[in-house]
Amino acid sequence: MDDLHQLARFDDRLSYLYLEHARVEQADKAIAVHDEGGVTDVPVAGLALLMLGPGTTVTHAAVRALADNNCLIAWVGEAGVRLYAHSTGGTRRAAGIIRQAALVSNEATRLAVVKRMYLARFAAPLDPSLSLQQIRGMEGIRVREAYAAASRASGVAWQGRNYDRGSWANADPVNRALSTANACLYGLVHAAIVSAGYSAALGFIHTGKQLSFVYDIADLYKVEFTIPVAFEVAASGRGPLERETRLACRDRFRSGRLLERILPDIASLLDVDPAGEDAGPVDEDQALPGRLWDPEHPDGLEGGQNYGAADA
Numbered sequence: 676m677d678d679l680h681q682l683a684r685f686d687d688r689l690s691y692l693y694l695e696h697a698r699v700e701q702a703d704k705a706i707a708v709h710d711e712g713g714v715t716d717v718p719v720a721g722l723a724l725l726m727l728g729p730g731t732t733v734t735h736a737a738v739r740a741l742a743d744n745n746c747l748i749a750w751v752g753e754a755g756v757r758l759y760a761h762s763t764g765g766t767r768r769a770a771g772i773i774r775q776a777a778l779v780s781n782e783a784t785r786l787a788v789v790k791r792m793y794l795a796r797f798a799a800p801l802d803p804s805l806s807l808q809q810i811r812g813m814e815g816i817r818v819r820e821a822y823a824a825a826s827r828a829s830g831v832a833w834q835g836r837n838y839d840r841g842s843w844a845n846a847d848p849v850n851r852a853l854s855t856a857n858a859c860l861y862g863l864v865h866a867a868i869v870s871a872g873y874s875a876a877l878g879f880i881h882t883g884k885q886l887s888f889v890y891d892i893a894d895l896y897k898v899e900f901t902i903p904v905a906f907e908v909a910a911s912g913r914g915p916l917e918r919e920t921r922l923a924c925r926d927r928f929r930s931g932r933l934l935e936r937i938l939p940d941i942a943s944l945l946d947v948d949p950a951g952e953d954a955g956p957v958d959e960d961q962a963l964p965g966r967l968w969d970p971e972h973p974d975g976l977e978g979g980q981n982y983g984a985a986d987a
Contacts, residue, residue, distance in 0.1 A: 690863050690928045692717065693921055695728030695753075701736035704744075719744045723934065724866040726751050726859075738762070747866035751858070753843075753917075758861070758886070763869060771872040774947050775888070779877045788879045791944050795895055821898040828903075829910035848916055852905035855920040857893070860901050861886065863928065864893045867937040892941060900927050 697710040708715045719725070719740060724747050727733060733748075741748055741762070748762040778784045786807065793810045794801055796817065801810065826833035831849050838846035838854060846854075868875050868888060878887025880894070904923045913919045928934070942948070966977060 690925055690934060691724035691726060691859060691866075692722060693726040693728060693751075693859075694731050696730035699725075699727070699731065699733040699737045701734060701740045704740065706737045706740055719746045722746045723870070724749060724862050726862055729753050745870055747862075747869060749862050749865070751862075758858075761865065768872050771945075771947065772874045772877070774945055775873050775877050778945060779879055785879055788944055792880055792891060792895070795940070795944065796898070818898065821902050825902050825906040829906040831906050831909045833906075847909075849905055849909040852908045852916055852920045853901065855917045856901035856905045856908075856924050857897065859921055859924040859928075860893050860896060861889050863933070864896075864937060865889045867934070868892065868941070871938055871941065873941065892937065895940060896933065900924070900931060900933065903927075 697708050700707050702716055705719050706717050726749050728751055750759045778788055793814055822833050838850040875889050876885045878891045881887040881890040904927050908920045908923050
């Protein structure tokens with residue numbers, strides 16, 4: 676890719692592709708998926724996330740093509756539920772993560788973001804005088820009501836969120852569907868976060884995990900997307916359940932225009948200009964060091980130190 680402006684914007688991309696028992700190779704500027712059904716070409720310039728499940732192999736050239744096209748790669752477990760590793764984002768700009776780090780490192784600004792994250796989940800405005808504990812209590816009620824409503828609508832009995840990671844098959848169908856749907860949502864949100872240059876680890880509500888910010892943002896959408904999808908799939912009885920859940924999530928993410936919402940929502944929560952992240956020229960040399968920090972120049976200084984012979 677000669678010019679990153681040729682790439683599709685994140686909100687114009689396809690959501691994700693999950694593969695298992697396949698070999699992924701480069702094919703021109705795209706990738707080719709080899710499996711028992713034959714060979715399928717995938718235009719990665721319009722793909723946000725590639726989830727590689729058990730039995731997959733990927734060539735060095737294919738990984739480079741995916742990286743050049745700013746497509747996040749996630750190595751995941753069976754059904755896409757466990758995350759083992761992931762690639763980095765495509766942007767080389769650090770404005771987003773600098774803003775995020777500044778907000779999360781100050782108690783007052785972090786609390787303000789946390790409140791905005793909770794308030795964004797409610798359809799109607801809340802009393803600004805409510806404490807964080809009161810808002811969290813209301814959010815817990817909202818989520819429990821969402822589970823109950825999905826149970827009534829689908830006819831699937833709901834005994835609570837409960838499953839054993841070490842004994843996946845013993846969980847009831849709706850809990851397995853919820854885990855699968857949430858894994859798809861986490862992967863897509865993760866791809867959005869790194870594509871815009873934010874850190875997946877610097878969470879505001881969640882903390883202490885490398886995906887804390889992913890959990891923060893994904894929680895904005897679970898009631899609307901993954902909870903109803905999981906109950907609908909569990910009620911349908913179609914199988915295999917995990918595959919049907921992934922397909923249903925893909926369709927619901929597209930119809931709900933989720934990709935168009937994630938980055939603007941993050942920008943709103945962090946109070947940043949969403950257009951500012953893509954402003955300025957494209958980096959012609961991705962390995963070229965950036966500006967130098969200086970206390971008297973907030974925007975930094977151009978260039979680096981010259982250690983040539985003339986300065987010896």
